[in-house]
Amino acid sequence: MFNSVLIANRGEIALRIARTCREMGLRTIAVYSTPDRDSPVVRFADEAVHIGPAAIRHSYLNIPAIIEAGKATGAEAIHPGYGFLSEDPDFAEICEMEGLTFIGPPPGLIAQFGDKAEARKLMAEAGLPVLPGSERALESTEARELADAIGFPVILKACAGGGGRGLSVVHSLRDFPQAYRNARATANAAFNDGRVYLERFVENARHIEIQVLCDNHGNVLHLGERDCSVQRRHQKLVEETPAPGLAPDLAGRMAAGAMEAARRLGYRGLGTFEFLVDELGRFYFMEINCRIQVEHPVTEMVTGLDLVREQIRVAGGLPASVSQSDISLRGVAIECRLNAEDPEKGFTPTPGTLTEFVPPAGPFIRTDSHATTGYTIPAEYDSLLAKIVSWGPDRQQALNRMTRALGELRVSGPGIRTTLTFIEEVITHPAYQDGKHTTALVQKLISERKER
Template sequence: MFDKVLIANRGEIALRVARTCREMGVRTVAVHSVADRDSAVVRLADEAVQIGPAAAKRSYLNAAAVLTAAELTGADAIHPGYGFLSESPDFADACRAAGVTLIGPPADVMAELGDKQSARTLMAKAGLPLLPGSLDPLEPDAAHALADQIGYPVIIKAAAGGGGRGMQVVRDSSAFPHAFQETRATARMLFGDSRVYLERYLEGARHVEVQVLCDGHGAGVHLGERDCSVQRRHQKLIEESPAPRLPDGLAERMGRSAVDGVLEAGYVGAGTVEFLVDAAGNYYFMEVNCRIQVEHPVTEMVTGIDLIAEQIRIAAGAPLGYTQDQISVRGAAIECRINAEDPTAEFAPAPGMVAEFTPPGGPFVRVDSHVHAGYQIPPHYDSLLAKVIVWAPDRDGALARMQRALAEFRISGARVETTRDFLREVLDHPRMRSATHSTALVDELLGKQDG
């Protein structure tokens, strides 16, 4: 087991990792920017190192500064959380060269699966179903011809993209040339890589993902699935496990496919395989996330497995210690993301000073947050303030518990707007309550259409 883990992240996930490390008897180092010098994880960790100014590029994305902090503090492992350096093969290589264990998959696996086009090729080889589309980079004319052949709508995606960014839906042939060039320019700006690919866009699809764990000894399991269909701009707002109203046997088939795919890639650690599910119950591979997911708590709530602890154990060389038939899913869990955003202004960020922060409590309610009264929401980072997670014996009970928890949640301050009330509206929507919703639900509520 590791002696000391450096947490190369901030906010709620940094606090989450620090807490599990403390339970495991592992010492922690929190790295932080100037803006986060008074953050909760800095107070909780055994040591803290300031690595740069507020701008993420000069702090949390500064690999050299992170590795220098690891060297100065004697950390023998780094947990990258999600975002920032968590899916950077270059950072994984740098950790290996520095003799520090990165808690995540090997650099070559991360590179192959992080590239959406090579991931599609690899998953096709493993037998996972794909939507019609391209496996290789395309020039504009060839891409346009393929889109016309596939049929509209299509979605153009950045090969190096992630987090819901670098993609655009195109609904007719005349709009394709401009959308293709615009997506390439966006991909170059966001990811330094202009390669894009396209695939058929499923109207009214559900976004269902499978949590996997693989050790370094060739064993892999899945921990059930999560429905992440409630999204705005392809970014998730509400997640739940298990995914409701799937056809009989579909969840298990998706789980087996996910494990087959990541084992084919030589995956090690915790990861997520994402699928689209159409109205007929067909499922299609979308991408692999080579890190812990924001929504991992819903899986923890229904399985009783601490995913951060499993990441650390696997990175230290331990075998899984259980087989697929020893994993069971009990009850239903739902997570709502409370973001500092204004839903009435197209979810524009709303940073400000938090005057009141009173999270909900009660039976089977969990709140993952780094926020407190007096907290200044920085404008430099993701807008996530808190995750509210509830468990109940069934989905109806979980929906009722979440509504109660959100009603209790008090967060306010000058210029502070959050998604709390909007999420309550979504939870009350008839299609959400009947589990007949899709990724289009939020746009329908706002009177919009994708793309």
């Protein structure tokens, strides 16, 4: 087991990881870009290294600078957080070559699952159901023929995509050629890899994911599911566990399928198996995320486990701290993401300085945030400002606590808008209150807003 961890990330997740490292007695090293020099994690960490300017390819994606920072500070391990280099197999491999423990799955697994078309094929072979679609990247003509055979709507996905990026839904054969060209161009620009594949698109779906944890001692655990159906343009806004209103054995069958696949493929570390559930209650594998996820706190609230601690233990060669029979899922946890975006203006980001930031607190509320009064939200990075998490012994209490917490939250500053009121509308919407919401809910809400 190592004694020091460099955190190759920023924002709320860097601070969240640093907190667990401190609790575990590990020396923590933060890295930061120029506009993040006053970020709380820089003050919190034992050491902090300025690695580059604002542009992420010169800072948070700058592998030589991060490795150099690790060596200069004597770091023994690197935690990549989410986004940035967290699922870059080259980075994981370079860390290992340089003698730094990468806190995540081995590079070979990341590469395998990083190709989403390949992951789909592997999972189908491992016995998980997948939506009708392609087993590999497709050229224009074969893609059009396959789409026509499957039936519209279909969804085009970047092979190198993930995290809800590089997706485009096509509703008719007539629109297909243009949509295919756009999807390729977008994939090329975003991931430097223009390959795309396709699947049937499920319009009113539930997005359910299973959290797994695999150590190097043969233990394969599942930590329950998360419902992430509240999405805008494939970006999650509200997540909860357990998933409300599913058929009694459905989540259990999905978890069993995920564990079986994880076992067969020799998965290591913390991972998330994402599924779609259609209106008839059939589930389909979508992708695997080889990282800690933004929405991990809801799982922590119902399991009592610190997932970052488990990740660190497993990377350090220790077994998971619990066995499957020790894990009991208690109550209901909900997470709302507060973004510095203006819902009235198409959710455009609103950078600026916070003149007031008072996070909610009180019974059974957790706020993960790097924001404080006086904090300046940089224009260069994503707009996630805070994650507010509530817990209750049942869904109604968890919802009541969340409603109360969102009412307490105070955030303002010149030019700054947030998604707060939009989130409040989501969780008070009858479909959400009844646990009958699907991935179509947010679009419905936006249309209802326009009619007012």
